[in-house]
Amino acid sequence: MAFFVASILLILIGLYAVLVKRNIMKIVIGLSLMDTGVNVLIISLGFIRGRTAPIVNIKDLLVNTSSKVVDPLPQALVLTAIVIGVAVTAVALSIVMLMYSKKKTLEIEEYKELKW
Amino acid sequence: MMWAKIFYAFLALLGGIAYGLFLGGVSRKITARMQNRRGPTIWQNFIDLWKLFRKKTAISHGVMFYLAPMFRLVGGAGTFLLVPIVVGNPYLSNFSFGGDLIVLMYFMVLGCLGMALGAAESGHPHAPIGVTRGLSQMAGYELPFVISVVVLMIADKTTSIEGIVRAQQGGILHWHIFTHPFAAAAAFISLLGMMGSYPFQVVLAPQEIAIGPPTEYSSTFLSYMFSGRSVFAVAKYLLFMNLFLGGASNLLWAFVKTFVIFLWPLFITNVFPRFRLEQSVLFFWTWPSLFGLIDLVRIYLVR
Amino acid sequence: MEILDKLKEKFEILQSQEKRKDLALVGTTEKDLIPLLVYLKEYEGYKTLVMISCVDWIEEGKFELVYNLWNPSKKHNILVKTKIDREAPKFQTIYKIWPQAEAYEREIHEMFGVDFEGNPTQHEELILEDWDDIPPMRRDFDTLKYSMEKFGEREPKSGIIIRKQISEQYDEWRRK
């Protein structure tokens, strides 16, 4: 249960960074924080008290594993979610790099040309 | 039967032209007397007409210029013939079977518009100036006249002149001048505009635009216009007699009543200076129209 | 008049005379005339140019141009005169200073033949249309002969010389 609350907190922190910070690098960091928060949340959803990780590598887990193992599906989902989070952060950083090369500043005020 | 009607109508037309010229002579005499001078003989208009008619040479500016006097004469004569002199009498009701009051109101314009086009083709700037002034002033005095005519039509529930005259039979008090005084007032004020007499003498304005539209007309053309205008005047007097003074039971009464109506614009014309055009239009759209509206509302409420 | 003294210092005044309390006369050279006029207009308040007239001194072979100015505030008139050569009468226009001068100069040109450079309409006919002789106001122009020849011989009563007859009557009248 603690994991659940922690992940929500993590997401909120990330969200706070995105909403308030004026520095685009900090916004990207906020985003990745939110992403990890979500991943932790997914894992905590699948957690059943008193069971172990669904890695069937030791013998005693081979028989009726379904009762001894935590729900394996969220684990699988998280794997792809992490990969996607990495991809998104990579693209985001490349965009930030290009923006910095163009205007030599990370201040969000400079990037408000498109409005109304 | 039709040929007899036409013959009598032709006689009535000649009588109308003569009466018009006579009234013209009388008006010149009265105007002279009011200006403390002897003035011409009563028959002066006849002499002028004859002189113009027998002039030796004339000039023409084009086809429309050439036809305009005929338009004027035919327009005047047509208006005269559409108005019955004595209602009911087969010989003196002219061609009133041809059309009712609405036809007459549109017919009055034919003569003026025809003459206006001929004068405009003369190429002299005075002509269009005079015509535009005349038409604008017509827009002015047409409003009170229309209001009073509509009042009569709605009151008597007919649009034919005979119907209106029959509605006024039976004693002086039935005449529309007494039953609808305000409408009559509006109409008589607009009569001043129609006659083009002095407060509204904008069309011919001798001082400003040298006789206005007929500037370039001469000799025989002018005689046709002259007779057309005088018979047109008589037609208006007859119309007002039929609309407001209960029509005439016989020819004598017709002369008397038309002469009275003839005197009304005459006295006004000799004592007033000339309005500018916008003053005359605004005058017509305010005071006489208000009189007319009073009667119009009265009719609307009564109905 | 102090106005005349003031002018004397500033301009080369050939002749100055005070004809009446409200009328003075000043004669200057051809060169000094226009500056004098401008000075009078701007500084002395002679706002109005009443008229320009021309006198034909045939004996001296000179035309005399007289400019009449009027000072509305002081109610005072001043005549400014100059003499120009008669054979080739030429003078500058003052049309730019007083616009109405254009018409005056045009008339003088028509009547005397004085050529005002710069006047835009001086060659247009003003009064004499179709004129075919020397300018009529010149003293060497005989109007009677021109009139008789152009407008037709008037049948005079026999033996009467018109010009003499009128002048005699005039003398008798003066003597009475």
Place this chain on the structure above:
Amino acid sequence: MGKDKNYFLNEKPEKMTYGGVFRKINDWARARSLWVVAYGTGCGSIELRPTFTSRFDAERLGMRMVGTPRQADVLIISGYLTVKTLKRVIRVYEQMQSPKYVVALGACPINGGMYYDSYNAINRLDLYLPVDVWITGCMPRPEAILAGFKRLQGLIDSGKADGWKKYIENLDWYRENQRKIIKNWRMPNYNW
């Protein structure tokens, strides 16, 4: 139509008969209703004002002032004529419709009057226009003018007032005289 084309009556109007059964009546009517063109050419036109208004009232004779030469019968030359005014007077005269009459007031049209030696004023009017009635006086008073009009009416009645016929018949003589003093008929544009 060039700008300065000459719009004058140059071709000769064909002859006109002047007789017929109604001539007496027509002449009677023409005499009784003379319309004068309101064109004051000289100092005499101030005399016409009292003639036509209340004091002397020429309307008694059936005379009326009209604005345009087209409708007029009588052209009153009321004073000296310079070359400039003569041009306009001739043009007005030609715009009038015949039968038309000319009345000359004052001494100047007769023999140049006091301007006999002027370089500008003409000496004899009837060299240029046919004149029916001369009214002498260095500007005749309205009574004299009215007498003149009565005389004109008499002439018209008797059919002798045929100045307009004379003008048509020997137009060349008149034109030749006119050309002597009028070089060209183009008139300057006085827009000042």
Place this chain on the structure above:
Amino acid sequence: MVNPIIIIGVTLASAFFIGILQVYNRIWARVFFLLTLAFDFLVSGVNFYGFITGKIAKPILVKIGGFPPPIGINLLVGKAEAALGFLIFTIALLGAIHWFVRGLPQPEGKALILFLLLSLGATGISFTGDFFNLFVFVEITSIAAYGLVASSKDEKALEAAFKYMVIGSISSTFILLGVVFLYKATGSLNMLDIAGKLAGGISSAVLALITLMILAGLLIELEVFPVNGWALDVYQGADPVVVALLAGAAVKAFYLVFVKTAHYLPLPSFFHLALLFGGLTYLVSQFFAWRQKDVRRLLGYSSVAQLGLLILVAGFFLNPSVSSSSRLMMGLAMVLLVFNHSFGKSSLFLLADNVKERKIEGWRGVLASNPVFKFSFSTSVFSIAGVPPFPGFWAKILLIFAIPRNYSWVVGLVLLGALAEVVYYFRFYRIASEGKGKKVGRNLASPLISSLILIASVPVVWGMFTDKIHIPVKPEILLLLGISLLVYFLGASRLLQWIASLGVLAYGIYSLYPYIKPDLHGFFLALVLFGGAVLLLATYPGSKKLSSSFYPAYLVVLFSMAGLVLSSTWLSVFVFWEIMSWASFLLINMGKGKKAAWIYAVFSAAGAYAMLGGIYLLPSLSLAPGKFYGLLPAVLISLAFLVKMATSPLHIWARDAYGESPDEFTPLLSGIMSKMGVFGSGLVFLYVLTALSGAGFRYLLGWAGALTAFFMTLLAVFQDDLKKLLAYSSVGQVGYILIGLSLFTPLGWNAALYHTVNHFIFKGLLFVAAAGIIYRVGTSYLPHMGGLIRRMPLTFFATLLAIIALAGIPPLSGFAAKWLLYSALIEKGWIFITVVAFLASTLAFLYCFKILHAVFLGQLQEENENVKEAPWPIALVEVILLIPLGVLGAFPNLLLNPINKVLSGIPGMENPGFHYHKALGIVSKLGHWNAFFLMVFLVGSFLLALVFFALTSARIRKVGQLDVGYSGEVPRAPEDLHFGYGLYDHFRRAVKWLIYPLVSKIWRGIYQWIGAFAEMGRRIYTGDVNTYAAYVILISIIILYAFTGVK
């Protein structure tokens, strides 16, 4: 049937292969890229074709990795998914073509890969049947989109990409959370499986919350109102090809998923959610685009609005309480809207890429120089704005009639939005078509798309007229409309086109002749056909620079009017009314006044949409006298007709539209098209209002007609342009017809129908004569004409008779209408209206004289010296139209008898209110008028006077033009004497207070006010990422809170 997994597999593989190949040989990489796209296009095409022709009955289920649905991930490809797949790859292929034509952004390889990934992602989103798989494809599409948007490397693009990335990640976070919680709640990820579990509708609050979280994520992607700041910046900043792919394809995939999610997770309050956000976005974005300066941002607003509309449609489509027939129509409307928007919008974005200018002002004159650009630009703009033949128009009709009766206010909202769309799109079209010419880049893709739109609209039109909505129409009309479009291809010489169109019209008359029966429809059909034929005759020697598409548009207008008149239901009235309005807009746009055409388009669109709203409110669509359907439908429907008749408050478009339209078209516009307004108003009085109930409304219309007659005539007096003067006078005369109609008495309708024919004759004649004059003199400015009677005598005679008829002076036919009208007015007792009508007809004399004097009489100017008579076709038409004026003047019963026959068919109009008396002519209860006698009397006495004059007159001498009494002076030139300018300045001083342009000031005020409101409203998009993110969070909280309440 090809297994859809191939598309995904092949595209993915080739994307990475290109990455490698690109290093060695760039050309090969490009070829390979195009090959993959073509392959995908073919495969999706085959699937789509299979579904369309029914070969593939049920949806294809693809099990990935062999696992059955609830466990393994699977692709579920139904009819909608196949269609969307095909759409995505079509747009992608066309976008790619444009890229190659225009030049790829550097670095080339990466752009190609991202392009493939984007299209792959979009297809994946629509195909997948599993929620988590959906999240994965959403992420693939988003990442590819971030990359592509950033690929053009200028500040604007980078800024847009950054904002897109920030908001995109937030929305995908929402989706991911939703999906996972969904798994937690339902224990499954497969869509069908979950749908099975929640078939009974979501009862628990938690489930509702979860569904809303997913929907919120999707709504952010679907650019809903407050949160679409990022989308607008992307549309404005990014490379137009990318935007075309995004707006055209990617967003549609999200939309499909949004509909499927809402379908599988049946949330009770979903309908209200969709209604709120869809409607809000649609309406607000349309008005925000009102005064947009930047072209791409304007297109952005328009595409956001279209998406809002689609969300609204989805709301109704999935609403359980909606009847099955309207659900079918809503579905059809959805499909049409999706296709129409994708094609139209992507083509517009590609065109925007061609013109380097960003600001609208820069686009001035773009259409003038290159026809291909003009074709594709016009087709795309018209199809999006909902102009008839294109699918957008039919979608709008289906949408309107699918909305259930208790949500009628939504119809109002949709129509208002559509009107706003017309305003700003046609303002854009006006600016583009004004000005001389401007070079534009080469573009191959958008003409392809535009021709696709044209091809696609043919089956849609066929469908609409045959089965779906079944708008009953005479087959000849459709055939004739088709043929008249073919005339365009004879574009060689004007003469050939003229003769061809005459032939087509003759065939049209031949085929439609049996329909001319003695009823209201037959009467107006005769007017349209025969009147149109006469006016078409006069169009031949048109002005040099008239475009070659004049005659097809002219024929389309004619036959659409014929269709309108023959229609038996209100819907077909609306359809042909729209075809007529837009075809006439094209014709007016060919004249010199583009602004006039724009105002005309806006007003007629407003009228048409009001009519559509009114028709929606009618219980039955058939043209049959029903009971009183209430005032609102009557007012709304008659609004369209009043606009066309330019009645007083709605008249401001008339002067410039008539004045600046091509001279050849104006006779038709004023002669016949304004009569369609008369026909419509007649229908409204007959079939919507019953005699008793509509009295108040008719009295109001009577006053409107009277005031129109008065003010328009008064304004006509002071006009100095010939055609504008005739325009005002034409509108004024139509005011009289409106008075006659609104009397609703036999005599009144007699007057109205008589005046309809009369007005066609003399107004057609006047405009044809005006065309002849302008053709010869070169200008329509009155003071430059004068004295033309000497050069154009026939035109003068024709104009003279037309003017006498117009003024209503007795001998000619015009008077009959006036006499009938006044008798009817007095008989009915509307006395104040009679007075105003009389005064108006008196004022008519003023401009009658002005026309004749300023053009024909007075002095002939020097420059008009060698003007010849009007060209022979115009002279011929003048003579043709002259004859009826005289004949009808003498024998009015020639026209009154057929009108009586027409009216006798209508209940309550049997006795005509007058009869014929041998001696007195026409006798009504009130008065009499003997037309024949008056004509004989006038002509006879005129000839008599003429002969008497000729015999006794003095010798008359013809005198030159300048020989006038000019106080002795000689006038130097004609213009010294000609008085053609400021003829009524003295009258203007008297009525200055009456002609103050109050109404046009009000309309301009409204336009300005809405513009200002939109200007203020747009300020919420501050361009700052933080505020955008704040909006997103705020809105999602609102969604989660407000809509979980399980009602």
